[in-house]
Amino acid sequence: MTVTLHVNGERHSSPAEPDTPLLYVLRNDLGLNSMKYGCGSGHCGSCTVLIDGQPMRSCSVPASAAAQRRIVTLEALGTPEQPHPLQRAFIEEQAAQCGYCSAGMILTAKALLDRTPAPSEDQIRSAMADNLCRCGTHTRILKAIRRAAADKSL
Structure with missing residues (x-):
C-alpha cells in the first residue's frame, strides 16, 4: 500500500501502511528530520507539524489521515541564509x-x-x-x- 502526502509544497508517495504515524513517514521515508520523537503520545509537541495550517502532533496522526492535506514542516520555513x-x-x-x-x-x-x-x-x-x-x-x-x-x- 502507498500513502500520498503533500509536504512542503510537494507531493510524495510512501510505501507506509495507512496507520503508520505521520512522524515516521516524514522522518524515515521523506528524510525530514526537524520534528522529533518525544513522548509518542502527542503530549510534548516535539513532533509538531502544520496540517492545513493547524499544529498537529505527527506522532499520533496516522499517515492516511494526513493524505490530501497540506503538511508543513520546519524545513519549509526558511534557510540558514534567510531564516523565517x-x-x-x-x-x-x-x-x-x-x-x-x-x-x-x-x-x-x-x-x-x-x-x-x-x-x-x-x-x-x-x-x-x-x-x-x-x-x-x-x-x-x-x-x-x-x-x-x-x-x-x-
Missing part, C-alpha cells in the same frame, strides 16, 4: 538550548501568528501551553514569539 522571522527571533533570543523542541515550538508559534498577528501575552501562553521544553527555556521562547510578532516582515 520566527527562526531569526529564536536565534536572537537564544530560545533553543538543546533544540529538541524547537521545530514544534516554532511551528506552533507560526500557526498562532498566522491567525493572530498581534497576540496578547495570554494568547501566546495559551497557544504554547502544551509544548514542553525540557531545558526550561520557556521564558526565552515566549520572548522570541513576542519579538517575531513585532517583526513587520512576518
Whole structure:
C-alpha cells in the first residue's frame, strides 16, 4: 500500500501502511528530520507539524489521515541564509538550548501568528501551553514569539 502526502509544497508517495504515524513517514521515508520523537503520545509537541495550517502532533496522526492535506514542516520555513522571522527571533533570543523542541515550538508559534498577528501575552501562553521544553527555556521562547510578532516582515 502507498500513502500520498503533500509536504512542503510537494507531493510524495510512501510505501507506509495507512496507520503508520505521520512522524515516521516524514522522518524515515521523506528524510525530514526537524520534528522529533518525544513522548509518542502527542503530549510534548516535539513532533509538531502544520496540517492545513493547524499544529498537529505527527506522532499520533496516522499517515492516511494526513493524505490530501497540506503538511508543513520546519524545513519549509526558511534557510540558514534567510531564516523565517520566527527562526531569526529564536536565534536572537537564544530560545533553543538543546533544540529538541524547537521545530514544534516554532511551528506552533507560526500557526498562532498566522491567525493572530498581534497576540496578547495570554494568547501566546495559551497557544504554547502544551509544548514542553525540557531545558526550561520557556521564558526565552515566549520572548522570541513576542519579538517575531513585532517583526513587520512576518
